[in-house]
Every structure is written in C-alpha cells, then in structure tokens.
Amino acid sequence: MHLGKTVCGKDCVSWATWMAKISSWNIGTPTDNWIACPSLLLIELKVDLIIVSGTRAAVAAKQATSTIPIVLAGVGDPVQAGLINSLSHPGGNVTGVSRLSPDFIGKRVELIKEVIPKARHIAALSNPDNPAYTANLREIDMRARASGIRLQIVTAHSPGEFENAFGAATKEHSDALLVMPDALFHSYPSRITELAAKSHLPAMYDRSDFVDAGGLMSFAVNIADLSRSAAKYIDQILKGSRPAELSVEEPTRYDLVVNLNAAHALGLTIPSSVLVRADKVIK
Numbered sequence: 001m002h003l004g005k006t007v008c009g010k011d012c013v014s015w016a017t018w019m020a021k022i023s024s025w026n027i028g029t030p031t032d033n034w035i036a037c038p039s040l041l042l043i044e045l046k047v048d049l050i051i052v053s054g055t056r057a058a059v060a061a062k063q064a065t066s067t068i069p070i071v072l073a074g075v076g077d078p079v080q081a082g083l084i085n086s087l088s089h090p091g092g093n094v095t096g097v098s099r100l101s102p103d104f105i106g107k108r109v110e111l112i113k114e115v116i117p118k119a120r121h122i123a124a125l126s127n128p129d130n131p132a133y134t135a136n137l138r139e140i141d142m143r144a145r146a147s148g149i150r151l152q153i154v155t156a157h158s159p160g161e162f163e164n165a166f167g168a169a170t171k172e173h174s175d176a177l178l179v180m181p182d183a184l185f186h187s188y189p190s191r192i193t194e195l196a197a198k199s200h201l202p203a204m205y206d207r208s209d210f211v212d213a214g215g216l217m218s219f220a221v222n223i224a225d226l227s228r229s230a231a232k233y234i235d236q237i238l239k240g241s242r243p244a245e246l247s248v249e250e251p252t253r254y255d256l257v258v259n260l261n262a263a264h265a266l267g268l269t270i271p272s273s274v275l276v277r278a279d280k281v282i283k
Contacts, residue, residue, distance in 0.1 A: 049237055051230065054183045055081050055131050062094055069243045072096025073230040074221065076132035076181060078248055087248045095243040097229045099181065099221050101250040105136065108204050108219050109143045111256070112176050114274055115217070116202060119176050123152040123169035123201070125192075127182040136180055159188055166195045177203040179210070189213040193262075202266050208257045211282065216262040217270075222253040255279040 049069045052058045055076040062070060062083055070093055072078060078098055084090035087098075113119055124140055126133055137153060144151040152172050154165040169177060177196060179185055185192055186207060193215040196203040205211060205218040229249050236246060256274075259282040263270050275281060 049234060051234065056129070056183060058083055058094070059131055062092075066093055068093060069237045070094045070096070071230055071233045071237065071243075072098065072248065074099040074223075074226050076100055076130070077135055080135040081131040084248060087250070089244075090246065090248055091244050093243050095237075095246040095248055096233050097226050097249045097251065099226070099251065101252075101254075104219075104221075104251075104254065105139050106143045107254070108178060108206075109140065109147055109149070111217065111219055111274065112178065112202070112204050113147050113149070115268065115270060116176055119149060121150045121152065121172065121174050122176050122178055123154050123172070123174035124178045124180055125165055125169075125185065126153060126155055126180040127157060127184050128155050129157055129184075130180070130182050132181075140178065140180075156184070158184070159191065162188070162191060162195055166199045166201070169201060170199045174201060177201045179203060179205045181206045189215070197262070197265065200266065202263075202268060208255065208280070211257045211259045211262075214262055215259060216266065216268075217256070217258045219254055219256050221251045222255050225253045226251060258282070 047068060049071060050061050050065070051071045051073050052061050053073045053075070058070065058072055058075045058078070059081055072083070072094065073096060075081065075083065075096075075098055077100060078084045078090075078094070079086060083094045084092065109122075112122060122144060124137065126137060130136075137151075141151045152169065152174055154168045156162050156165045179192065186209075189205075189207070189210045190213045193203070193210055193213045196215065202216050203210075205215050205220070207220050208218045211218045229251075233246060237243060256278045257280045258270055258275065258278045260270065261282060
C-alpha cells in the first residue's frame, strides 16, 4: 500500500483536507482490541507510513512497529506516553504534531474561572486507561490550586460508567466540569452533554463538537492547522526524511467556542471579555 507522491504547497492542502476528514470519522467505541487491530493490519499490508490521531492509537501503533514511520496527527503528551525521546529529538520512528501545548490546560481552567467567578470546586472527567491520565491530572490539579479551586477526579472506563461519574460530581456539589481529552469521550458528545445538562453542570470540553451537541463551551486545538502540520510531515517522510530527525510540533492555535443557549439553560451570563475572544458563538 503506497500513499503516493506529493509535494508541499498545493498538495499539502489536499493532504490536510484528507486528514481533517479522517479526524471526523466515528468508527465505534474505543477498546484495546479496536485500537490495536488496525495497527497490526497495517503492518501486514506493509504500508509506507502510518498516520494516527489520539494517544492510545499512537501507543498501539508504536508497539506494533519500530520501523514503519508513524506520523502523529494530534496526541496528548508524546514524551509522557513514551512515543518519543523529546520534542526536539524524537528518535525512533515517530514524529508529528502534539495536540497539547504547555498552556492548554491552564487556559481551560482560567476560562472556567472567568465564566464562573465563584467556582471553588471543579470535577475532571477522566479515563484512567488513557496513557496521559496521571500527567494530565497532575498538571490540572496544580493549575486549579493556583486559582483557589479544589479538583475532584471522576472517572469512566466505558460509556456504562458515565452516569456514575456525573453522579459523583453532583454529589460533591461541583461548580463545573472539565472533560479531559480521551477518545472514549470523543465518541459520545451527545450523551456527555446531555448528562452535563441533566446534572446542571457547566462543562468545558476539548472539542467543538461537544458544543455543537449542546455543551457550554470548548477550548480546542484548531483541526485545520493540525492537519496542515501533519500533512507536511507526511510529505517530508515520503520524500526520504527520517522521523527521528523531524522535531515534534506543538499546536499554535486553539479555538474557543461558546454556546449561549446552553449558558441560558444553566442560568449563566457569559462575560463580554470571553465572547469577544470566541472564535464561534452559538445563539
């Protein structure tokens, strides 16, 4: 299976469009077998390059091969996940684009505080199966403490545990909910936003499709920018560059999306200071 020749410039736009289309596909609930099997299949097909989105999928691909180039099209912390040695010197067969930058988590906490100034207790919905689980929660707890906020961790390994997680958050009278990045949650935006509304929990998401599904707000990487960056790696590798020598990029643009209908239902008034910075406002 050959991915074909391409050149940067006009053709990189074609790669980027293709990448963005892939990122919108929903092919079921993530499980270990669901993630690992496609990687093993690609190895058997002797592909020239593997493109992955999501930390768990990237780890599965890395475990499946140490020789076929792997391009990251958005993962959590690739160093923490053991995918690369460092951002500047990846080593091995993996390179690409991270989905997180150093200030990403901090800005999400700041936005919650700005929208809900009286917030003192935030619940973080997390999946313990995510390779970045511990590192992400450590970072967010540090940011929350700096803002005078107590962090509560609520977990879900599967869709069947969503209701219990939201129940735990409401039982402890959380003022808001922060949904951590994870493929499991990304597969159920409507279900999660419904539970947030039912629990009367203002929630901050990491993808705009949650807001399109009725959620309050999201602060998320710009998918078009991420796809264009990943496309450049594809082009360079197919032209002969080694992944080990291509430094991993961090995103430079994040989009803020706000749903005023959800805010009204929650009895919240979104400050003008937030609205003026929003890339999209749903009315």
